[in-house]
Amino acid sequence: xxxxxxxxxxxxxxxxxxxxxxxxxxxxxxxxxxxxxxxxxxxxxxxxxxxxxxxxxxxxxxxxxxxxxxxxxxxxxxxxxxxxxxxxxxxxxxxxxxxxxxxxxxxxxxxxxxxxxxxxxxxxxxxxxxxxxxxxxxxxxxxxxxxxxxxxxxxxxxxxxxxxxxxxxxxxxxxxxxxxxxxxxxxxxxxxxxxxxxxxxxxxxxxxxxxxxxxxxxxxxxxxxxxxxxxxxxxxxxxxxxxxxxxxxxxxxxxxxxxxxxxxxxxxxxxxxxxxxxxxxxxxxxxxxxxxxxxxxxxxxxxxxxxxxxxxxxxxxx
Amino acid sequence: xxxxxxxxxxxxxxxxxxxxxxxxxxxxxxxxxxxxxxxxxxxxxxxxxxxxxxxxxxxxxxxxxxxxxxxxxxxxxxxxxxxxxxxxxxxxxxxxxxxxxxxxxxxxxxxxxxxxxxxxxxxxxxxxxxxxxxxxxxxxxxxxxxxxxxxxxxxxxxxxxxxxxxxxxxxxxxxxxxxx
Amino acid sequence: xxxxxxxxxxxxxxxxxxxxxxxxxxxxxxxxxxxxxxxxxxxxxxxxxxxxxxxxxxxxxxxxxxxxxxxxxxxxxxxxxxxxxxxxxxxxxxxxxxxxxxxxxxxxxxxxxxxxxxxxxxxxxxxxxxxxxxxxxxxxxxxxxxxxxxxxxxxxxxxxxxxxxxx
Numbered sequence: 087x088x089x090x091x092x093x094x095x096x097x098x099x100x101x102x103x104x105x106x107x108x109x110x111x112x113x114x115x116x117x118x119x120x121x122x123x124x125x126x127x128x129x130x131x132x133x134x135x136x137x138x139x140x141x142x143x144x145x146x147x148x149x150x151x152x153x154x155x156x157x158x159x160x161x162x163x164x165x166x167x168x169x170x171x172x173x174x175x176x177x178x179x180x181x182x183x184x185x186x187x188x189x190x191x192x193x194x195x196x197x198x199x200x201x202x203x204x205x206x207x208x209x210x211x212x213x214x215x216x217x218x219x220x221x222x223x224x225x226x227x228x229x230x231x232x233x234x235x236x237x238x239x240x241x242x243x244x245x246x247x248x249x250x251x252x253x254x255x256x257x258x259x260x261x262x263x264x265x266x267x268x269x270x271x272x273x274x275x276x277x278x279x280x281x282x283x284x285x286x287x288x289x290x291x292x293x294x295x296x297x298x299x300x301x302x303x304x305x306x307x308x309x310x311x312x313x314x315x316x317x318x319x320x321x322x323x324x325x326x327x328x329x330x331x332x333x334x335x336x337x338x339x340x341x342x343x344x345x346x347x348x349x350x351x352x353x354x355x356x357x358x359x360x361x362x363x364x365x366x367x368x369x370x371x372x373x374x375x376x377x378x379x380x381x382x383x384x385x386x387x388x389x390x391x392x393x394x395x396x397x398x399x400x401x402x403x404x
Numbered sequence: 405x406x407x408x409x410x411x412x413x414x415x416x417x418x419x420x421x422x423x424x425x426x427x428x429x430x431x432x433x434x435x436x437x438x439x440x441x442x443x444x445x446x447x448x449x450x451x452x453x454x455x456x457x458x459x460x461x462x463x464x465x466x467x468x469x470x471x472x473x474x475x476x477x478x479x480x481x482x483x484x485x486x487x488x489x490x491x492x493x494x495x496x497x498x499x500x501x502x503x504x505x506x507x508x509x510x511x512x513x514x515x516x517x518x519x520x521x522x523x524x525x526x527x528x529x530x531x532x533x534x535x536x537x538x539x540x541x542x543x544x545x546x547x548x549x550x551x552x553x554x555x556x557x558x559x560x561x562x563x564x565x566x567x568x569x570x571x572x573x574x575x576x577x578x579x580x581x582x583x584x
Numbered sequence: 585x586x587x588x589x590x591x592x593x594x595x596x597x598x599x600x601x602x603x604x605x606x607x608x609x610x611x612x613x614x615x616x617x618x619x620x621x622x623x624x625x626x627x628x629x630x631x632x633x634x635x636x637x638x639x640x641x642x643x644x645x646x647x648x649x650x651x652x653x654x655x656x657x658x659x660x661x662x663x664x665x666x667x668x669x670x671x672x673x674x675x676x677x678x679x680x681x682x683x684x685x686x687x688x689x690x691x692x693x694x695x696x697x698x699x700x701x702x703x704x705x706x707x708x709x710x711x712x713x714x715x716x717x718x719x720x721x722x723x724x725x726x727x728x729x730x731x732x733x734x735x736x737x738x739x740x741x742x743x744x745x746x747x748x749x750x751x
Contacts, residue, residue: 120430121425121426121430122422122423122425122426123425124425124428124429124430124431124432125430125431125432126430126432126434158610160611161610161611161614191633192633193633193634193636193637196633196634196637196638196641197637199637199641199645200637200640200641200644200645202645203640203641203644203645203646203649204621204640204644204645206645206649207614207617207649207652210649210652210653210656211610211614211652214610214652214656222656225656226653229649229653232649233646233649233650236645236646240641363419363422363423364419366422367418367419367421367422367423368415368418368419383408
């Protein structure tokens, strides 16, 4: 049966490290952006500025937690919780090392997709409940973007699923012991990564919160810790995206010499740095470009990739 | 097709150019520890200076106040016949929350009394603390012009000297004589 | 395990009840999302993990999002309209039909011989083989139904002037 103490310990470790990492990531992102823009970034508080997130947290906790009188109160309040809960739920199926996973579901990949599709609600009803034009426009954009890119995300990671022959994430990692799936599935990797950027509202797909046009998009009306939860949720989804990319296409915990957890962390950090580099380097797409890029470029490529992968697998099977 | 290729290549090149910045030093000056170099003519905090003799240079002529585009200088002239025959400001007030550090008061000043010096650290918690009175503005030195003393140069008569006795000044021309 | 089932079932029933009785359309839809999630938990408890995941991805994640998308655009005026429509007389017909169904369920429970909760094997492979084997004609018909929908949507959404078209 289930070993409850082991499960509880794993949950505690993963939950704690996720929330801490998401907090630290705010500082890491600002330092890295600074590095790539030839400046320092926050470097005052603590060694190298690493306590900056703590200061931010204290500030955000002591701020006024304002609910606009014109907002839909109940929906407005539950929305930030949805962001964090769906992101944290997805971490339940992420195998960080052999036997270091909360629940190695048979349908792990589908669970991840389900949680990311539920995360769309936070953006949509958050913008609607704020009862604010800019927030509403942001959530309208978010709906179109999230619905389209969810499709590509599902289709493009199916190649890896076909090669591994299982929806179980630990099986997918173990199938990559000798060759990472990024080599046979390069198109799938590109599609998945782009769709993941769109799901996490990161540059170049951060139209729902385009601050130059829409104040702050769907979370314009949020303040205090509610805004903080949106913020943490965004970084949690960055962590999730890099963890899923590592698991599906870059061999998960496999690697020579070092222990599995270290390999997983190193690969994950590489992807986090790449996501931040993209933010430092690339401009934002226009919204119609975003959708036409999705449906006209990513979708056909993902479908062709799926078709060819399936064909090859069938041909090899004989 | 060609366009798509160029587009994709540009994205990757952009990424690489930004990534190369990993290996360059930041240009930021870490300010409170690392002070920036300010040239001597840098226009910062305004001071009122004194003669080499130690007297106030300001003669309360109101030219600085008139020249100020944001009207942040206010002063009032007063006489003190026992001490010296020129006027002096009874009060001299500069509102630094308005001042734009344009330096026009310095250009207008005939006696080089008002000067802008290279100091910009004027932060205050309360805005009213930015209103500087005469005792805040007046320094005991000569500022940027060490030897200049308006009444030694000008061709007017003072208690110390008659007409034509100033520095670099010729004796006055006798207009009633025909001799050169 | 059974207590989990009863909790999920209760959540489903209560949430569905609120879907019907709520005058605010968006809130009603959010209750429907909760009901769908609870339903998927029930699927999961019966061992149909694949169906549970698809329930959330397709119904919870895609279809309900589109519903909310449309309803969101109605604005506050729709609430007043709903309140006026929501009269007691509108309740009579559905209530009688629901009572008939309740009677049937009550009879089934009372007559005994109902199977206890059985945990099924994950059967997505069997479902796939069935879909692409004996029931291939059904899949093809469904896809043919979807194709006119796609073409119709394209026809409605096309741009009329060709010079306004960019890229």
